[in-house]
Amino acid sequence: MLRIKQILQLLGDGVSQNKICAEVRCSKRLVSAVKKKVDESGKVIGELLMLPDDEFKSIFLPGEQAPPQEDGRKAELERMMPEILKRLSRRHAHMKYVFDDYYEKECPGGYGYTQFKKYVSEYREKNDYSYHNQHEPGKEWQIDFAGDPLYLTDYITKARQKLVVLVCVMPYSNLPFMMALPNATTEWFFHGLNKGLEFLGAIPRVAKSDNMRQWVTKSDRYSLTYAAANVEWALYYGIEPFACRVRKPRDKGPVEGAVNQLYQYVYARIEGQEFYGLDALNRRIRELLEEYCDLPYKGSTRREIFEKYEKPEMQPLPDSMYRFRLRKEVKLSSTYHVCVGPERHMYSVPYKYVGQTVKVMWDVEYVEVYVSDRLVCAHRRSLVPYGYSTEPQHMPDAHKAYERTKEINAATLIDWGARVGPSVKWAIEDILRRTSFPQQAYGKCNGILSLGRKYGHARLDHACALLRQESGVAGYKALSNMLRNNRDIDADGGEIISRTPHNDDVRGASAYTSIPLAGKEVDDGQ
Numbered sequence: 001m002l003r004i005k006q007i008l009q010l011l012g013d014g015v016s017q018n019k020i021c022a023e024v025r026c027s028k029r030l031v032s033a034v035k036k037k038v039d040e041s042g043k044v045i046g047e048l049l050m051l052p053d054d055e056f057k058s059i060f061l062p063g064e065q066a067p068p069q070e071d072g073r074k075a076e077l078e079r080m081m082p083e084i085l086k087r088l089s090r091r092h093a094h095m096k097y098v099f100d101d102y103y104e105k106e107c108p109g110g111y112g113y114t115q116f117k118k119y120v121s122e123y124r125e126k127n128d129y130s131y132h133n134q135h136e137p138g139k140e141w142q143i144d145f146a147g148d149p150l151y152l153t154d155y156i157t158k159a160r161q162k163l164v165v166l167v168c169v170m171p172y173s174n175l176p177f178m179m180a181l182p183n184a185t186t187e188w189f190f191h192g193l194n195k196g197l198e199f200l201g202a203i204p205r206v207a208k209s210d211n212m213r214q215w216v217t218k219s220d221r222y223s224l225t226y227a228a229a230n231v232e233w234a235l236y237y238g239i240e241p242f243a244c245r246v247r248k249p250r251d252k253g254p255v256e257g258a259v260n261q262l263y264q265y266v267y268a269r270i271e272g273q274e275f276y277g278l279d280a281l282n283r284r285i286r287e288l289l290e291e292y293c294d295l296p297y298k299g300s301t302r303r304e305i306f307e308k309y310e311k312p313e314m315q316p317l318p319d320s321m322y323r324f325r326l327r328k329e330v331k332l333s334s335t336y337h338v339c340v341g342p343e344r345h346m347y348s349v350p351y352k353y354v355g356q357t358v359k360v361m362w363d364v365e366y367v368e369v370y371v372s373d374r375l376v377c378a379h380r381r382s383l384v385p386y387g388y389s390t391e392p393q394h395m396p397d398a399h400k401a402y403e404r405t406k407e408i409n410a411a412t413l414i415d416w417g418a419r420v421g422p423s424v425k426w427a428i429e430d431i432l433r434r435t436s437f438p439q440q441a442y443g444k445c446n447g448i449l450s451l452g453r454k455y456g457h458a459r460l461d462h463a464c465a466l467l468r469q470e471s472g473v474a475g476y477k478a479l480s481n482m483l484r485n486n487r488d489i490d491a492d493g494g495e496i497i498s499r500t501p502h503n504d505d506v507r508g509a510s511a512y513t514s515i516p517l518a519g520k521e522v523d524d525g526q
Helices: 002-012 017-024 028-041 045-049 053-060 072-088 095-106 113-127 186-200 228-237 249-270 278-293 302-313 397-407 410-420 422-433 438-455 457-470 476-484 487-493
Strands: 140-145 150-153 160-170 175-181 206-209 216-218 240-243 326-331 337-340 345-348 357-362 366-371 374-380 514-517 520-523
Touching (some): 002 017, 002 045, 028 045, 028 053, 072 095, 072 113, 140 186, 160 249, 175 249, 175 278, 186 228, 278 302, 410 438, 422 457, 457 476, 457 487
Parallel strands (some): 206 240
Antiparallel strands (some): 326 357, 337 345, 366 374
């Protein structure tokens, strides 16, 4: 249309057709056709140039005004398009699956697969609107869980334990936080949020999350019911909690984007590595997170933008962080241990409180036990299933003594025997030496040492010396009989007391120094 108007202006100025063709760079046929249309219109060129575009087109471009021939297939597809997009939004759905339903069941004479994809893509582009949010510095903190898990590896069995990954981000600077957690329960969720606030070093004004059960207990379009733990956490820090609309991930687009970026930077760098402890994994994540925050971003870095523009607008951290603690009251049983958590780990309490009602409070780091609102003990939280955490000072004396016996080894027994006397040391060493498994002889050795407490160390050492002289073999029963019958005292006159009766017919060891065998004389020791 612009070229036609140029031709009209030149015709009005009296320029020849050849010059018009050279200046406008068109064919003489087009110039002749335009001049013919002017003559047919009955109007002068100046009037034609002043016409509105639609009237101008009706005169000079009448073919473009013809309405396109309607295609019934396209109209039917346009009608079905909202339902098609709804199907495509379902989990695991894809274009080919939705097309098969469209072509085979609902519209057998419709478009083929290529045209179907084309019109669906065009419809999406025309109807998929995005609102650009303007984020204020330091105002909002967005929270989400990553869809892909991380894993811990058992050092012995190589079995893998699945972990959840918490991701938070400040949208203005795009500064992210990431942490692996054993599970997504309320206690671990708010523990992760505390660690995220420590990472920021400041408190935002708003915290936004989706409608996860740790955040919202009842979701309604017009009125939300926040979880009690969420309300308590928010009041402690002075944060306003906010929940996104249901099934509207774009309400928290920055954290969704941060998850994808951390997949590419953090997940890709720890892929194939094995981690045997949660702390080791989170230390590695923290190292990579620090590197990521220092990468170039918008002419600076995420960390620098946060420190310069966001942190000054935020509140400082409190002196102590919020602790989400579970609690229960139990009557302390005779085992003087309390059971905590889904891992069913047992923690000791001073035995003097057996039979009393104690209040147990715990979070992911500590377990505390109160009696009448007075703290009586505290333990570091352990996640070992069905394990025991026992403090020695919580045990009665009898249990302490039993624990000490389990800690005894051969070296300890020999050392205790040497303190009594050299002959007692010999007796213990002899018993241990003649036992295939030393642990089986610990009871006999303890029995010998107990004789010293009953009869005195001097008598025990003297009895061991007599036993070594007369038989060369140590034994608990022999020493016990000797001391009980005072035979060690009778031997003070110089007479050796032996259990073997005196008899002239009894042969001694010299009678067995050589034994004839198969015509040969075999010396002792060969």
